[in-house]
Amino acid sequence: MTYVIAEPCVDVLDKSCIDECPVDCIYEGDRMLYIHPDECVDCGACEPVCPVEAIYYEDDVPEEWVNYTKANVDFFDEIGSPGGAAKVGKASHDPQWIKDLPPQGE
Ligand code: SF4
């Protein structure tokens, strides 16, 4: 089990959550951020600071966004488990269906 970032983060990328994570397991993609499912220690520190309520405990992801649980896994197909987002920096990719989402927000 892990925490998951869902659709409200897309095109927002405000990054408040990154500062809260004690294990630096929140990674930056092109259009959203992703929580590493193996590196997350389930502390919950990130969830309340997200200004758009994009972060959910895996069991609590709203039905409409359950696909994001998989997106937070698939994002790491390319980069594996680096053990810290700071080392990696911003990635220029997202899972294909995230890339294909229409622009979010007004
Ligand atoms: S705080 Fe929320 S919107 Fe900002 S990057 Fe983290 S998950 Fe995305």
Ligand code: SF4
């Ligand atoms: S739950 Fe804790 S360890 Fe997991 S991403 Fe959030 S702040 Fe990091």
